[in-house]
Amino acid sequence: MDELLEQFLIEGPEQVQQAGEALLALEARPEDAALVDQAFRAIHTLKGSVGLFDLPAMAEVLHVAEDLLGARRDGRLTLSRAATDVLIAATGQTERWLDALRVTGGALPDDAGDVARALSQRLRGFLVPGTPVAGADNGRVEAALSDTHWVESLFREQASDAARHSVVTALRYTPDAGCYFRGEDPIALARAVPDLLAFRVFRRPDAPPASDAYDPYACDLVVELLSAAPVEAVKVPFRFMPDQIQVLSWSPPSPGPSIGPSPTGLEGPRGLRVDASRVDTLVALVDELVVAKNALADLAARMADGLAPDVAARIMGDRQAMLDRLIGRLHRTVTDIRLVPVLPLLRRFPRMVREMAAAIGKEADLVVDGQEVQADKGIVEGLFEPLTHLLRNAVDHGVEPAAERVAAGKPERARIGLTVGREGDRMVIEVTDDGRGMDPDRIRRTAAARGVVPAATLAELPDDQVLDLVFRPGFSTAEAVTVLSGRGVGMDAVRAAVGRLGGGVGLRSTVGAGTTVRLTLPMNLVLTKVLVVSVGDDRYGLPLDGVIETVRVTRDRVLPIRAGRAFVLRDTAVPLLALSDLLDQPADDVREGEAVRAVIVRVDGALLAVEVGTFLGRHDVVLRPMAGLLAAMPGLLGTTLLGDGGLLMVLDLPGLIAALHRDGDRLGGGRP
Amino acid sequence: MTIIVDGPLIRLAGNCGAEDAEILLSRLQEAPESQIDVSASRHLHGAVVQVFLALRPTVRGMAEDVFLRDWVIPCLAAPP
CATH class of the missing domain: 1.20.120.160 (HPT domain)
Structure with missing residues (x-):
């Protein structure tokens, strides 16, 4: 050798x-x-x-x-x-x-x-x-083809859940024609497969046509399925027919990078494109400020020369008013510089939604619509992440697989809407899908299972408030995802992100018809004008933008109407609520002959008067949105520090009134 | 009795076994416009499923059974 x-x-x-x-x-x-x-x-x-x-x-x-x-x-x-x-x-x-x-x-x-x-x-x-x-x-x-086309096709068709697993087991079962006579039922066998992620049953391509002679007992079915269970477990039900199955482990394609929150384009140095005329306005304002400052210097000199105090006070008041006006204009101009349109941000999402949907084998179109709303740059930028989250939720969990949609009589392609509009001084952004909606009963069960809310409380919660539970931290877990058509994913994160911008998130959903998530946001982050009022010994701020007017009404004009009170304001009957009632606080002592002081607000289109103790004045404040536990409190917009160091709570009157409605009809019958 | 014929509606109830396939087939061949209500069904045997797939009748209702509801019936209702 x-x-x-x-x-x-x-x-x-x-x-x-x-x-x-x-x-x-x-x-x-x-x-x-x-x-x-x-x-x-x-x-x-x-x-x-x-x-x-x-x-x-x-x-x-x-x-x-x-x-x-x-x-x-x-x-x-x-x-x-x-x-x-x-x-x-x-x-x-x-x-x-x-x-x-x-x-x-x-x-x-x-x-x-x-x-x-x-x-x-x-x-x-x-x-x-x-x-x-x-x-x-x-x-x-x-029997076994060396390709995995069918697995990919099955995955694309329906297995969005499979995308969560790094490896899934795919099984194709082609029972032979005589299997029924051996007592085999392919459907029952498939039913026994654990952790099913996708399933389809169809006729063999060479199955005989459905003629009069069609034989339902010559099996012509093919069953294909994906499971999260290991190969051995998936094979168990088919152990007597190893020659009729094809099993393989398969790794779903990893979702494209676009499915994650990848705010590319929002990173790096933050530039701001400013209209030159706005800069010119600023320069002019600064010139006027210099004049105002000189006028103060002149006044100081005259006071030093012995100007009579009452004259000095009058001139001082004039100058202060002028400064106030200038600073107000300066503030508005600077705020405007930071305003950017919202729609361009929203128009970046349709392609992303398409890619998200494609990555998990669904078809969805995003329709962006809305008014030309401008908002503070910081807010617009801060919206990218929560909106990405919401859209991903809509695609992933709201929208059903095509087959399920067709079965429910819906078009195969899902439609997701993203709209922006204004309501008063707030910007409203809505994400709407026409998917399967959220089932309050399922949410109740999940919330109970997770101990988010005590079971007794849960049973009493009305359905619309049950939906709100998905915003609770601890509700959103990977497990809740599938149990609950997954709406829980990151909803607490969405609420937190929107809350940081001074906004709020609401949700409404109809089972089978879809879900709408509504973001309400301020247009700018900067100053809010508040009316400071007292109730008993406490002071509260009311956003001046929400106040239509303040009125003083003599007590004899206030009429009891059923359980409530009302008065006539310029030929309109206006129900009167007491802020102390809304806040569950003792009312101010009624002093004989003293008029009722009230603010007129508009709630759901109707005028409403809210009685306060006294008006303490108007302030421009930087509103801090509520955080932590207080964030969930209805009726509270935020807090601000007053000039004397005290903390002022700024109330959301419409929210307070709505909360009152929900708590029970303490309002009485005073509504028009 | 797991097949109840109610005018143009055929209701499947409970556990539909292999023997039901023939009844369903002949009913559908006599009255091809029949709609099938599956809301009371708990299981559909493979032979029944293949009658659905071969004749493609209109399927109505959602079964209580999770496996049928989530996996099998969507296949029956989907276009071929």
């Missing part, structure tokens, strides 16, 4: 061993690229060594095996279980041939050529799908 062959007979079995180990491990981890590499290298080395000798049969098998593994390594095809089986058979045959070589000193058995041809042909069958497979001693070889 020559030296080269001796060397080959030492190294060859090692290579065979390595290839065999890798291939066996591949059965359990078909996606493991390192294993494919290991098998490929071993077979490649073997083939190279065999080429040194005159062993055409062995070289042929190894050559095809190498091609197959190479194609798998380059991602040109995936290895089915059957293909792996044949590869293992090829390494086994190689090992037997190596033994024969050792025994014979360099010759293969006589049947080597035929064995090699059969093996190579089977291997080539996987390399070129469609090649007839000869000698299919293993029934699975024929």
Whole structure:
């Protein structure tokens, strides 16, 4: 025996061993690229060594095996279980041939050529799908295609849940025509598969037409499914029909980067494009401020010269009023500089929604609509993340898979709306989907299971408030995602993000018809004018923008109407509520002959008067939105520090009144 | 009795076994416009499912059974 062959007979079995180990491990981890590499290298080395000798049969098998593994390594095809089986058979045959070589000193058995041809042909069958497979001693070889197109198609069609798993088990079950007569029910078998992520049942492409002679007892079904359970568990129900199933582990494509919150384009230095005329206005204002400052200096000089105090006070008042006016204009101009239109931000979302939907195999269109609303740059930028979140939720959980939509009589393509408008001084952004909606009962169950709210409270909560529970931290967990059509995902994060901008989030949903999330936001972050009022010993701020007017009404004009009170204001009956009642506080002592002081506000389109103790004045304040526990309190807009260091709570009168309605009809019958 | 014919409506109730496939098939062949209400069904045997798939009748209702509701019936209702 020559030296080269001796060397080959030492190294060859090692290579065979390595290839065999890798291939066996591949059965359990078909996606493991390192294993494919290991098998490929071993077979490649073997083939190279065999080429040194005159062993055409062995070289042929190894050559095809190498091609197959190479194609798998380059991602040109995936290895089915059957293909792996044949590869293992090829390494086994190689090992037997190596033994024969050792025994014979360099010759293969006589049947080597035929064995090699059969093996190579089977291997080539996987390399070129469609090649007839000869000698299919293993029934699975024929049944199993080496492609995974059906898995991908099934995944695209319905398995948004599968996208959450790194590896899923895919199973295709093609029962034979006589299976019903053996008492097999493919549907019952599929039902027994644990952790189902996707499922479809259809007729074989070659099923007979539904003629009069159609035989319902010749099974023509194909069942395909995806499961989160491991291969072994998925196979259990089908253990009596291993030849009729094809099982494989499959890794769903990772969702594109666009599905995550990737606020690209919002990072880096923050620039601001400013209209030149606005800068000119600013310059002019600063000039006027300089004049005003000089006027003060002049006044100071005159006071030093002995100007009469009452005259000084009058002049001082004039100058102060002028400064006030200038500073007000300066503030408005600066605020305006920071205003940017909202729609361009929203128009960036449709493509993102398309990509999100495509990544999980759904079809959805985002329709952006709305008024030209401008808002503070900080707010517009801060909206990107919560909106991304909401849209992803809508695509992922709100919108049903196409088949379910069609079954529910909806168009296959989902429609998601993103609209912006203004209501008073607030900007309103709504994200609407026509998906499956949120089921209050499911939310109740989930909230109870998670201990978000005590069960007794839960039972009493009306449905519209139950929806609100999804905003509670602790409600949103990965598990809640599937239980609850997933609306919980990050909803607390959305509320927090919007809250940081001084806004609020609301939700309404109809089961089966869709969900609307409504964001209410301030247009600018800066100063809010508040009217400071007293109730008892406490002071509260009311946003002046919400106050239509302040009135003083003599007590004799206030009329009791059923349980409530009202008075006539310019020919309109206006119900009168007391702020002390709204806040559950003791009312001010009524002093005889003193008029009722009230602010007139508009709630749901109707005028309403709210009685206060006294008016303490108007202030420009920087409103701090409520955080933490207080954020959930209805009727509270935020807090601000007063000049004397005291904390002023700024109330949301419409919110307070709405909360009163919900709590029970303490309002009485005083509404028009 | 798991198949109840109610005019143009065929109601499937409870566990629909293989024997129901033939009844359903003949009913659908006699009256192809029939609609099938599945809301009271708990299971549909493979033979019944293939009658649905072969004849594609209009399917109404949502079954209580989660497996049928979430997985099987959407396949029956979807266009071929």
